[in-house]
Amino acid sequence: MLDATPKKIVDRTALRVNPCKTCQPVGAMYCALGVHQCMPHSHGSQGCCSYHRTVLSRHFKEPAIATTSSFTEGACVFGGGSNLKKAVKNIFETYDPYIIAVHTTCLSETIGDDLKSYIDEIDIPAGKLVIHTNTPSYIGSHITGFGNMMCGFINYLSKKSNTVSDKIGIFPGFVNPGDMRELKRLATSMEAKYIMFPDTSDVMDAPNKGTYQMYPKGGTTVAEIKELGSVRKVLGLGTIVSKPAAEKLKVKCGVDFDLVPYPIGIRATDTYLMKLSHLYKTEIPAAIADERGRVLDGMIDAQQYFAGKKVAVYGDPDTVLGIAAFCLELGMIPYYMITGTPSDAFEKEGAALFEGYDVKPGVIKANADLFYMQQLIKNDPVELLIGNTHGKLIAKAEDIPIVRAGFPVMDRYFGAEQPIVGYRGAMRLAEMILNALLDRKDRDADDTDLELVL
Amino acid sequence: MDSGVLQERADSIIIKRSGDHGCRQMDCEKASVAGSVSQRACVYCGARVVLNPITDAYHIIHGPIGCASYTWDIRGSLTSDSDLFRQSYSTDLREKDIIFGGAEKLKRAIDEIAITKQAKLIFVYATCIVGVIGDDIEAVCREAEEKHGIRVIPVKAPGFSGTKSQGYKLACDAIMNLIGNSPYKDIKKQGVNILGDFNLAGEIWLIKKYLKKIGIPVVSTITGDSSYASLMKAPSAALNVVQCAGSSVYLAKQMEETFGIPYFRVSFFGVEDTSQSIMHVAEAIGSEATIQQARVFTESEREKSLLFLKRYLPHFEGKKAAIYVGGGFKAISLIRQFREMGIDTVVVGTQTGKKEDYEVIENLVKPNTVILDDTNPAELEMFMRKMHADILVGGVKERPLAYKLGIAFCDHNHERKHALGGYEGVVNFTREVNLSLNSPVWNCLAGR
Numbered sequence: 069m070l071d072a073t074p075k076k077i078v079d080r081t082a083l084r085v086n087p088c089k090t091c092q093p094v095g096a097m098y099c100a101l102g103v104h105q106c107m108p109h110s111h112g113s114q115g116c117c118s119y120h121r122t123v124l125s126r127h128f129k130e131p132a133i134a135t136t137s138s139f140t141e142g143a144c145v146f147g148g149g150s151n152l153k154k155a156v157k158n159i160f161e162t163y164d165p166y167i168i169a170v171h172t173t174c175l176s177e178t179i180g181d182d183l184k185s186y187i188d189e190i191d192i193p194a195g196k197l198v199i200h201t202n203t204p205s206y207i208g209s210h211i212t213g214f215g216n217m218m219c220g221f222i223n224y225l226s227k228k229s230n231t232v233s234d235k236i237g238i239f240p241g242f243v244n245p246g247d248m249r250e251l252k253r254l255a256t257s258m259e260a261k262y263i264m265f266p267d268t269s270d271v272m273d274a275p276n277k278g279t280y281q282m283y284p285k286g287g288t289t290v291a292e293i294k295e296l297g298s299v300r301k302v303l304g305l306g307t308i309v310s311k312p313a314a315e316k317l318k319v320k321c322g323v324d325f326d327l328v329p330y331p332i333g334i335r336a337t338d339t340y341l342m343k344l345s346h347l348y349k350t351e352i353p354a355a356i357a358d359e360r361g362r363v364l365d366g367m368i369d370a371q372q373y374f375a376g377k378k379v380a381v382y383g384d385p386d387t388v389l390g391i392a393a394f395c396l397e398l399g400m401i402p403y404y405m406i407t408g409t410p411s412d413a414f415e416k417e418g419a420a421l422f423e424g425y426d427v428k429p430g431v432i433k434a435n436a437d438l439f440y441m442q443q444l445i446k447n448d449p450v451e452l453l454i455g456n457t458h459g460k461l462i463a464k465a466e467d468i469p470i471v472r473a474g475f476p477v478m479d480r481y482f483g484a485e486q487p488i489v490g491y492r493g494a495m496r497l498a499e500m501i502l503n504a505l506l507d508r509k510d511r512d513a514d515d516t517d518l519e520l521v522l
Numbered sequence: 523m524d525s526g527v528l529q530e531r532a533d534s535i536i537i538k539r540s541g542d543h544g545c546r547q548m549d550c551e552k553a554s555v556a557g558s559v560s561q562r563a564c565v566y567c568g569a570r571v572v573l574n575p576i577t578d579a580y581h582i583i584h585g586p587i588g589c590a591s592y593t594w595d596i597r598g599s600l601t602s603d604s605d606l607f608r609q610s611y612s613t614d615l616r617e618k619d620i621i622f623g624g625a626e627k628l629k630r631a632i633d634e635i636a637i638t639k640q641a642k643l644i645f646v647y648a649t650c651i652v653g654v655i656g657d658d659i660e661a662v663c664r665e666a667e668e669k670h671g672i673r674v675i676p677v678k679a680p681g682f683s684g685t686k687s688q689g690y691k692l693a694c695d696a697i698m699n700l701i702g703n704s705p706y707k708d709i710k711k712q713g714v715n716i717l718g719d720f721n722l723a724g725e726i727w728l729i730k731k732y733l734k735k736i737g738i739p740v741v742s743t744i745t746g747d748s749s750y751a752s753l754m755k756a757p758s759a760a761l762n763v764v765q766c767a768g769s770s771v772y773l774a775k776q777m778e779e780t781f782g783i784p785y786f787r788v789s790f791f792g793v794e795d796t797s798q799s800i801m802h803v804a805e806a807i808g809s810e811a812t813i814q815q816a817r818v819f820t821e822s823e824r825e826k827s828l829l830f831l832k833r834y835l836p837h838f839e840g841k842k843a844a845i846y847v848g849g850g851f852k853a854i855s856l857i858r859q860f861r862e863m864g865i866d867t868v869v870v871g872t873q874t875g876k877k878e879d880y881e882v883i884e885n886l887v888k889p890n891t892v893i894l895d896d897t898n899p900a901e902l903e904m905f906m907r908k909m910h911a912d913i914l915v916g917g918v919k920e921r922p923l924a925y926k927l928g929i930a931f932c933d934h935n936h937e938r939k940h941a942l943g944g945y946e947g948v949v950n951f952t953r954e955v956n957l958s959l960n961s962p963v964w965n966c967l968a969g970r
Contacts, residue, residue: 069608071604072605072606072609081630082613082630082633082634083582083630083631083634084587085610085611086594087587087590087594087610087612087614089587090592091586091588093588113564113565113680114564114681115563115565115589115681115686117560118560118561118562118564118567119588120592121919123592126918129922133559134559135557135559136557137556137557138555138558139681141682144654152556155556156557158558161528162900163900174586174615174651175651175654175680178650205586205587205588206615207616207617274926276925278967278968278969279926279927280923281926282899282900408587
């Protein structure tokens with residue numbers, strides 16, 4: 069497996085091998101699926117749409133609907149305006165969404181399609197909406213695209229108001245529906261009044277009731293996105309992914325924001341809850357405090373097995389930062405922190421995580437790939453991988469256990485429905501990590517050393 | 523036409539009437555209607571899936587990262603040797619490259635591969651924007667060939683330049699580019715090439731095993747489990763047999779013209795098709811003894827398979843199937859295979875079927891069967907409900923739809939988990955269909 073990866077690291081300036089990112093539009097599509105009765109629309113060749121739907125279906129094990137402008141040679145020469153016009157008409161007639169969220173592709177960006185003026189010229193049925201965002205695939209990554217789609221919705225819909233509502237906006241970031249559900253549960257327990265945007269719970273983890281709903285009950289409503297313009301504050305989770313949309317809303321509607329890390333692990337969850345506590349002058353409920361106590365209790369019980377374990381964490385920037393922070397709390401060393409998304413903040417924030425800990429990181433690198441990570445591991449090994457399915461190949465090649473978290477996870481089930489955020493998520497993640505380590509310990513133990521009690 | 527169907531799609535849907543024999547022509551082989559939730563991919567995808575299984579080739583995707591990410595090791599093609607093809611290589615074009623051109627970066631990317639001295643063969647796929655920004659990838663490839671003394675073959679596959687079938691053609695052209703001047707073309711012709719099988723779950727190994735049993739040598743497999751060296755031998759074969767016709771008949775025709783190798787279509791799905799295909803090969807190039815051997819072999823396998831099937835028939839009684847697959851020939855095989863299992867096909871569609879395929883399909887199926895080209899989830903749902911399908915055979919995007927509707931499912935595409943071809947495939951397919959149809963989990967659904 070992956071026999072072609074040499075140990076010696078040679079600088080590459082052009083070749084990307086085994087990427088740790090994908091392109092903007094899939095992030096935009098996922099974001100748009102988190103809006104109620106929304107049809108994501110891919111303005112480009114039909115392959116883009118098909119690939120994005122495939123990867124979303126493979127990760128969430130759910131239907132992922134989206135439409136395409138289905139570009140031909142003609143569209144490339146004359147522009148994609150007539151394709152979009154036809155598409156919008158067809159979509160409203162056949163699939164009857166409330167809103168269509170258009171995102172561009174590398175192709176429509178390069179030929180210079182002006183989406184704003186196209187949409188202005190389209191005869192949109194009364195009561196229906198079409199919005200757009202620009203997602204050039206050659207800038208940033210799917211994380212950038214997710215943020216850009218949020219900006220697109222805000223741009224078109226959010227309204228500034230003279231009266232500030234009692235609500236806050238919570239931007240959950242590019243996380244699973246299970247995470248969003250847990251974030252909402254915690255916010256509700258703090259008596260917060262909030263709008264979560266986007267919200268893919270009950271869309272990309274819709275319960276099976278023997279019927280197919282093209283637009284399941286979940287998703288942020290258009291009314292809520294409008295109302296975002298008058299909330300008292302936005303709590304942006306994921307300092308990197310949620311930043312552009314938070315800034316956009318601030319500029320457009322003057323809404324203040326706080327950016328905090330994904331609430332993965334103890335301290336980051338504490339931060340999330342304290343922010344809510346501060347905003348709503350509520351105490352942390354005893355039941356939630358008990359959840360914290362329980363996961364902490366388990367972490368203490370098992371601390372000897374976590375202690376000093378070197379880990380490679382890879383994937384999307386905020387997810388890696390969050391998991392790495394939790395690894396440190398567990399006594400492990402997030403030795404390699406790798407993301408494919410270009411981001412200076414990632415490297416800075418990654419290094420800052422180690423303050424106050426008596427351990428040092430190996431390599432923290434953005435705009436990197438998994439080929440490079442495998443080479444790092446060959447030179448200075450780790451004992452565990454935490455990240456998406458693509459790391460499985462490295463896990464096999466280097467014989468290292470792997471815990472699946474992040475996006476995409478295409479080879480395991482029940483993941484997207486469950487959280488890794490909050491105290492419950494921490495307990496789940498800690499259990500997954502510990503099981504991987506202990507299964508490995510048992511597997512490697514000689515018969516004489518195999519212990520029944522650990 | 524039923525509501526829920528786009529007006530423009532009306533001609534891409536045929537309802538078989540009794541006594542009807544394909545008098546209406548399916549409207550197919552064209553780009554999807556703008557605004558439909560098409561299940562179909564693009565030109566690049568077509569080229570990529572055909573060439574991807576060449577195991578010791580470097581496949582460099584020249585374009586922004588997405589097209590490389592989405593096709594990284596997606597096919598489930600197995601290899602008996604190199605696994606280079608399971609890595610993802612790309613130029614990951616950035617904004618700067620779009621403005622100033624990406625040819626220079628491609629040049630360096632090829633250099634960075636060549637420096638490892640492992641490369642014999644590189645395919646360079648140009649995706650959507652490469653033509654638009656004006657990179658001359660043919661020139662880059664030509665220069666790289668000279669510089670490094672290896673084959674570097676351009677595949678100009680912008681997604682918008684046609685349908686997925688166009689991508690198949692580009693892949694076939696790339697293969698001809700590779701083998702056109704092979705020294706093996708002047709060698710005495712013997713043995714067969716298997717075209718259009720991609721060794722998903724090791725299926726090409728099964729076919730090779732059957733042919734070996736009856737004494738027919740396999741020269742080259744295109745492209746499942748192939749390598750640079752094995753492909754170069756292909757021109758020395760006496761016969762080409764084509765499994766996935768949609769992707770590879772075009773190549774067979776070119777090989778016939780260039781090397782004088784005759785071809786015919788085969789299908790190794792289902793008992794009858796598998797047996798017929800083996801006999802067909804034996805009769806085409808085998809000796810009398812080979813034909814006799816083939817007769818004995820297929821007869822005994824057929825008997826075993828039918829005996830096996832018989833045990834399952836009661837489980838399938840009254841069940842109805844829906845099929846939505848890539849190519850027309852596979853759909854035809856599946857209709858036949860379901861018939862062997864006592865299951866009627868009530869909805870059948872393909873992404874890239876041709877007019878001739880749809881004619882065959884219409885002649886095969888019973889009246890009222892719905893036949894679809896390049897369909898979408900809304901239509902699939904509507905027709906599967908209306909026709910009371912119990913199981914859907916399709917690919918990844920169809921699976922969650924079927925499950926949401928409480929309909930059983932079998933992946934006959936990239937995500938098949940075991941061989942579905944050959945006699946072994948009959949066993950696997952039958953078991954899988956039975957397990958999915960009769961899983962106890964359905965009993966937990968509300969209202970059952």
